[in-house]
Amino acid sequence: MLTYDEQKKMERLMADDEDVRHLITTIKNDYQLTLSQISHEIRNPLTYMNSSVQWIxxxxxxxxxxxxxNQLKDDIRYMKFLLDDISLFSHGEELNIVPMDLREFAYDVKDTLLAEFLQRHIVLIVKLDESYxxxxxxxxxxxxACINLLKNAMESITGRGKIIxxxxxxxxxxxxxxxDNGCGMTSEQLTNIFHPFVTSKEHGTGLGLPIVRKIVTAxxxxxxxxSTPGKGSEFQMYLPLLPVASVYL
Structure with missing residues (x-):
């Protein structure tokens, strides 16, 4: 995964030279195709395995x-979860740009995770502008992207907590x-959080935050x-107000 500075350098090269832009786009498309092929080839036998387990x-x-x-069933569920994340990561730059009602969007995100927040005894506070x-x-x-960040925030909290x-x-x-007011991260952890398949979670895929960055970059x-260890973390996504062409990295 490229660093932020490397991404910006690549964007400049793509803007300055049509041949470079075409080459980078081709490499990216080949990379995505390979990921999709691998995911597809694994998903089919996994589906058969899951059906067999249920039948048995x-x-x-x-x-x-x-x-x-139960461990066998958990492992199969984890593999499906991993493949879903790989698919999201592979297609994270494919956008369908439309006008958005941001207030409606915020409450839709909240409602999607409301049951999990209640179960974990975590308060979610939504703060919005009066108009947009x-x-x-x-x-x-x-x-x-928002759900990935909110789930990470929930998992960083032990016991009761608060997320904004x-x-x-x-x-x-x-x-x-x-x-969030969760466990926070060290400076060493922060340097690796956007690298694919890097995770400190026992059952994490390490693709949640790379997916977030890919969507935002697109x-x-x-x-x-x-982030501060013991005090919590804050993730900020800055997006242009006007529609822009997708950036392929």
Whole structure:
């Protein structure tokens, strides 16, 4: 995964030289095709395995008493989750840009995760501007980005906690921010959080934050993060207010 400075350098090269732009785009498309092919080839046998496991359990319910049966089902679910994340990562730059109602968007994101917030005894506070200028974006992709950030925030909190979702206009850009009072991250952790498959979670895929950055970058925006161990983290997505062409990295 490229660093922020490397991304900006690549953008300048693509803007200055048509041949470079074509070459980089071709490499990117080949890379995405390879990911999609791998995901497809793994998903088919995994589907058959899942069907077989369900059939075995139906025909032989006593198998549930086997020590590792639940672990087998958990491993299959994890593989499906991993493949879903790979698919999101591979297609994160494919956007369907439309005008968005940002207040409606914010409450849709909240409602999607409301049950999980209640179950975890975590308070979600939504802070919005009184009004917004016209904003163009892909509501499905941006919802994916917000949900990834909110789930990370939830998982960083032990016991009761608080998360703030903010959507403001700031510095002539749209700011979507997620702030938590969870465990926070060290400076060393911060240097690697956007690298694919790097995770400190026991069952994490390491693709959640790379997906967020890919979606935001495709909108022509940037992601910033600040964190203090023991106090919490804040992720900020800055997006242009006017529609822009997707940036391919």
């Amino acid at each position: 359990q139906k025909m032989h319910p006593e198998v549930e008493e086997f020590e590792f049966w 200028p016209t904003f163009y974006g892909d509501p499905i992709r941006l919802k994916q 979702l903010k959507i403001f206009v700031q510095e002539k850009k749209l700011l979507i921010a997620v702030k 909108h022509g925006g940037t992601v910033r993060v600040s």
